Amino acid sequence: MELSGSRILVECLKREGVRVLFGYPGGVNLPVFDALYDEKEIDVVLCRHEQGGIHMAEGYARATGQPGVALVTSGPGATNTVTGLTDAYMDSTPIVVITGQVPTHLLGNDAFQEADVVGITRPCTKYNVLVTKVGDLAQAVKEAFYIATSGRPGPVLIDLPKDVALAKTRFKYPEKVSLRSYAPALKGNKWQIKQAAEAILKARRPVIYAGGGVLASNAHTELCELAELTNIPLTLTVMGLGAFPGTHRLFLGMLGMHGTYCANMSIHHADLIIAIGARFDDRVTGRVADFSRAHIIHIDVDPTSIHKNIKADVPIVGDARLVLNDLIEILQAHGIEKMESHADWAAQIALWRAEHPLSYTQNDNEVIKPQYVIEKISEMAPKEAIITTDVGQHQMWAAQFYKFDCPRTFINSGGLGTMGYGLPAAIGAQKAYPNRRVICISGDGSIVMNIQEIATAVEQRLPVKVAIINNQYLGMVRQWQQLFYNKRYSSSYMGDAIDFVKLAEAFGAAGLRATKVVEVEPVLQKAMAIDGPVIIDFKVSPTENCYPMIPAGAAINEMVFADPETPASALAVENVDGVLTA
Amino acid sequence: MQHVISVLVENKSGVLSRVSGLFSGRGFNIDSLSVAPTLDPSASMMTIVTQGDDRIIEQITKQLNKLVDIIKVVDITENEYIEREMVLIKVSARQEERAEVFRIADIFRARILDSSSTSYTIEATGDAKKIGAIVDQLRPLGIKEFMRTGRIAIARKSESGEPAEKVKVPRPHRR
Ligand SMILES: Cc1ncc(C[n+]2csc(CCOP(=O)(O)OP(=O)(O)O)c2C)c(N)n1
Ligand SMILES: [Mg+2]
Numbered sequence: 001m002e003l004s005g006s007r008i009l010v011e012c013l014k015r016e017g018v019r020v021l022f023g024y025p026g027g028v029n030l031p032v033f034d035a036l037y038d039e040k041e042i043d044v045v046l047c048r049h050e051q052g053g054i055h056m057a058e059g060y061a062r063a064t065g066q067p068g069v070a071l072v073t074s075g076p077g078a079t080n081t082v083t084g085l086t087d088a089y090m091d092s093t094p095i096v097v098i099t100g101q102v103p104t105h106l107l108g109n110d111a112f113q114e115a116d117v118v119g120i121t122r123p124c125t126k127y128n129v130l131v132t133k134v135g136d137l138a139q140a141v142k143e144a145f146y147i148a149t150s151g152r153p154g155p156v157l158i159d160l161p162k163d164v165a166l167a168k169t170r171f172k173y174p175e176k177v178s179l180r181s182y183a184p185a186l187k188g189n190k191w192q193i194k195q196a197a198e199a200i201l202k203a204r205r206p207v208i209y210a211g212g213g214v215l216a217s218n219a220h221t222e223l224c225e226l227a228e229l230t231n232i233p234l235t236l237t238v239m240g241l242g243a244f245p246g247t248h249r250l251f252l253g254m255l256g257m258h259g260t261y262c263a264n265m266s267i268h269h270a271d272l273i274i275a276i277g278a279r280f281d282d283r284v285t286g287r288v289a290d291f292s293r294a295h296i297i298h299i300d301v302d303p304t305s306i307h308k309n310i311k312a313d314v315p316i317v318g319d320a321r322l323v324l325n326d327l328i329e330i331l332q333a334h335g336i337e338k339m340e341s342h343a344d345w346a347a348q349i350a351l352w353r354a355e356h357p358l359s360y361t362q363n364d365n366e367v368i369k370p371q372y373v374i375e376k377i378s379e380m381a382p383k384e385a386i387i388t389t390d391v392g393q394h395q396m397w398a399a400q401f402y403k404f405d406c407p408r409t410f411i412n413s414g415g416l417g418t419m420g421y422g423l424p425a426a427i428g429a430q431k432a433y434p435n436r437r438v439i440c441i442s443g444d445g446s447i448v449m450n451i452q453e454i455a456t457a458v459e460q461r462l463p464v465k466v467a468i469i470n471n472q473y474l475g476m477v478r479q480w481q482q483l484f485y486n487k488r489y490s491s492s493y494m495g496d497a498i499d500f501v502k503l504a505e506a507f508g509a510a511g512l513r514a515t516k517v518v519e520v521e522p523v524l525q526k527a528m529a530i531d532g533p534v535i536i537d538f539k540v541s542p543t544e545n546c547y548p549m550i551p552a553g554a555a556i557n558e559m560v561f562a563d564p565e566t567p568a569s570a571l572a573v574e575n576v577d578g579v580l581t582a
Numbered sequence: 583m584q585h586v587i588s589v590l591v592e593n594k595s596g597v598l599s600r601v602s603g604l605f606s607g608r609g610f611n612i613d614s615l616s617v618a619p620t621l622d623p624s625a626s627m628m629t630i631v632t633q634g635d636d637r638i639i640e641q642i643t644k645q646l647n648k649l650v651d652i653i654k655v656v657d658i659t660e661n662e663y664i665e666r667e668m669v670l671i672k673v674s675a676r677q678e679e680r681a682e683v684f685r686i687a688d689i690f691r692a693r694i695l696d697s698s699s700t701s702y703t704i705e706a707t708g709d710a711k712k713i714g715a716i717v718d719q720l721r722p723l724g725i726k727e728f729m730r731t732g733r734i735a736i737a738r739k740s741e742s743g744e745p746a747e748k749v750k751v752p753r754p755h756r757r
Pocket of ligand 2: 392443444445469470471472473474475
């Protein structure tokens with residue numbers, strides 16, 4: 001039997017296991033929406049802006065490990081996806097985005113709502129393809145899902161012209177893909193893994209530094225096994241949080257620009273760093289020239305991540321889980337009992353831990369501190385609750401003060417730092433897990449960048465809770481201006497012009513507010529008891545800054561712990577990159 | 583140091599743009615680039631001449647390998663290789679200089695393809711050094727037009743007698 005391109009697309013999606021699709025219709029993708037109209041197996045979520053739709057697909061993917069799928073129209077619909085695609089590319093999030101395109105005979109004619117989408121998105125997708133023949137469509141979809149989810153995951157875009165969606169052909173589902181030009185190496189080199197094991201057995205000051213790659217390859221169990229087997233302390237990147245229990249005795253906290261003192265000092269003074277599924281990003285390394293002199297084992301599925309910023313001594317290209325399995329096996333076979341004890345090292349780390357723990361002060365009669373709100377959320381939320389954030393101070397406080405104990409419970413925009421990510425990502429995660437608690441920790445600046453999606457949550461009856469850490473500022477920008485721009489607060493003050501409670505109500509959600517410390521817990525309890533989406537406006541201290549901090553251009557061991565007395569001069573760090581960016 | 587990188591790619595639209603976009607997006611340099619289909623028309627061979635220290639060249643080859651439509655990447659300069667480039671030169675040649683043009687062409691085994699009352703068009707092939715030399719010789723006569731193909735290169739023999747692996751295990755090196 002012959003099927004139309006749209007029907008073929010829908011059939012392929014079903015066979016890829018797609019149950020939820022985030023979409024927005026328009027002229028050229030109407031054939032596909034029509035095919036979805038009476039489709040029982042695919043639940044279509046109408047986002048209210050295509051950027052929101054992509055972040056929903058990302059949230060869905062990050063929460064489940066399954067690819068998120070979005071469907072948008074040509075031209076403006078497609079260009080609205082660029083931020084989300086770039087975000088997914090940076091954070092290795094597997095999503096498949098289908099954009100409608102003008103009919104093939106109009107391609108290149110500056111037709112209504114035509115954009116060179118494949119051209120525009122080439123640098124921000126792992127792969128993209130314009131399908132010009134209906135006969136190629138099924139294969140293109142199969143390949144898209146394979147490429148998005150294998151190796152280092154990422155976004156794949158399929159551009160589907162309207163006439164291809166309407167044309168008919170015999171449908172045959174391709175059972176497998178073989179691409180001569182794409183074969184990610186998954187199994188690590190045995191010899192190198194042996195080198196790694198030997199280095200571990202000899203090390204006196206070892207640290208494990210793990211990132212999002214551990215979550216992507218579902219290697220959290222193996223990671224924990226390795227740490228416990230070898231008794232090596234462990235730090236996580238912002239993308240890796242949740243890959244190792246936040247309450248574990250070996251956990252040092254997050255590392256990097258707003259990481260803990262003990263994590264950063266451990267990295268700086270280590271004689272062996274075992275990097276797993278992490279990429280030595282500049283927010284982690286600080287000034288590269290003064291980065292740790294440790295011997296470095298670097299395990300990553302993406303060969304380009306290795307030696308890119310920091311040279312590795314033992315490079316291992318492969319999937320984190322497979323490599324860790326091999327590594328653990330070799331360690332067990334090769335006399336783990338002979339391993340050096342790290343008693344001195346552990347004692348040193350305990351000192352660092354005690355010297356500068358994460359801290360803040362909160363008196364009952366003072367204004368609410370943002371960290372207090374996050375600690376309360378962390379205490380009240382169940383272990384398997386999913387937290388999403390936006391970007392700014394609140395994101396870093398969430399990373400510091402929330403105790404993540406389960407994998408895939410922290411979903412945030414790490415690489416691109418996309419304000420507006422949190423709410424739609426929470427909606428995507430809640431759609432995947434309707435029965436889990438999903439909380440978006442947002443900022444008063446970020447939340448309005450995709451606030452329209454609260455309508456999606458209301459319509460879909462998704463009980464996401466949004467905690468706005470309302471400091472009346474683009475707080476992270478204000479912090480940089482205070483520290484590096486002589487307190488000249490150029491365009492970072494927003495005030496409290498927006499009534500978020502009324503805003504929530506206008507969308508049909510519930511709105512709550514806390515202005516006093518004693519209100520924080522009751523308001524959270526009340527929000528959790530409400531059976532639908534809730535926005536909570538936490539009026540917090542406008543001047544609180546996020547510490548500790550490695551100023552841009554400083555080295556990882558040059559942390560600052562509190563507002564300096566003479567700001568600009570005290571933190572006038574020679575900036576090697578010549579840029580200061582929040 | 584200059585490197586000549588052979589890149590075997592799928593012969594489909596957009597691939598050249600992926601490759602050039604990678605170079606511009608990551609701040610790598612392209613000195614020259616030549617592309618044509620291979621004996622198997624479904625694939626094309628690109629020869630890219632680029633520069634950089636070891637770290638940059640390693641990134642370039644790995645990033646190229648990572649692109650989905652790229653089948654194989656070989657840094658030809660790692661082993662012995664032969665390279666050639668072709669140039670077409672239109673050189674002005676008035677009566678008294680015509681013999682000189684013939685003499686230079688002869689020395690470099692170049693061919694005269696076309697002539698007019700005021701110019702000759704010369705075809706020359708060779709490596710970068712030879713092309714440089716003939717240009718130096720002809721320049722005093724007055725070069726009116728100059729076209730070059732960009733370099734292509736071929737390995738004398740790959741180490742194992744087999745083509746190099748697509749995914750290279752990165753060499754460990756010290757910081
Ligand atoms: C789309 C986008 N624009 C600009 C920025 C730069 N930026 C980083 S943090 C920040 C402030 C965010 O303010 P808010 O959401 O209120 O969070 P806060 O820092 O106050 O917690 C800005 C503007 C960004 N990350 N993303
Ligand atoms: Mg704010």
